[in-house]
Amino acid sequence: MTATTTSRAWTILADVPDPEIPVLSVIDLGIVRAVEESTDGTAVTVTLTPTYSGCPATEVIAHDVRAALEASYETVEVKTQLSPAWTTDWLSDEAHEKLNTFGIAPPAGRTTLPLLDVGTPQACPHCGSGNVEELAGFGSTPCKALWRCVSCREPFDYMKRH
């Protein structure tokens, strides 16, 4: 088995969307921790790290990853690895841009433990104003909080720094 980011599997995974935030792939999200392909190219093992303990998307993602790879590999193994814990620091720069375009403010800055501070959005993803306020600390998925732009009055999701 060899680990490489240029393998066929990696390319396939770049097209597997997160079920809750379909603008991001599982690669963008930073939850693919390892991809190992057998030397003859028939088997692949993917290691995933869940975002939040209770995120209902976790099992869907594992299923989608398996289904996508089974089209190209005879044997697919999907493993779960909890440690080190997932962090939004693993989101790619591209992921930040995609989120913003999608209307979700990306996490601002790097995480610090014990993480009482999940950061504040740098700008409204709709109008770009920095004049924003928190409406609720919890949102439609575990990874998001609900914010509002004071300038354009539109509510928006903020992906919490985590």
Add this chain to the structure above:
Amino acid sequence: MKSATSNVRVPSVDVLADGCLILSHRLSEWMSNAATMEEDVALGNIALDLLGQARGLLQTLGDEDQLAYFREPQEFRNPVICELPNGDFAVTMLRQLFVDAWLSLVWPALAATTDDERVRGVAEKAIKENAYHLRHSSAWVSRLGDGTEESHRRMVGAMDALWSYRGDIASDAWYDVTEPVLSEATLTMPPRDAWTQRSSADGWHSEHLGYLLAEMQSLARAHPGAQW
């Protein structure tokens, strides 16, 4: 992480798993009943995190469904405070503060001491989630205690209802975490040496756990092995 590991009793994994599971179920009872939609969503998210943590731990102990759905009340090891009825929002939030404060000490201590890599993984993940829960419960306790005459009165009532149930979760470090929040909430912390209820460690529970489990386990027991 303060001196979290120094004077904190690290509970056994079953105590922690059951505590997260039972409190998660209690919080889920607020779904569609909370005072605001935002709070409905918040309590749902916290319940979901706790459920994920419980599952992660139960999986290290055996078959998670078997453990969650087919044990009797006396076999559960959760702190009794987790199974108490939700009461009003004041009781729910003060209990949440008490349990969040306990978990804020327990998760780092467990991550630092466990030999089980899977348990450590759950704990490391939970440290971050718990910090956010503690922020939420602290903010509400402070807001309600230092709020209107009625919200203050209800928080005082919540304190009366819950203080004797701290026995399973309190430690010197726990008092250190909760006291500043209560102080900001203009609530008087009752004496640390006040009487406490019996501990769940010997299998003792309140009458409420049986009713909770009857609801939580009914589907699995009516249809053993059911799949979605």
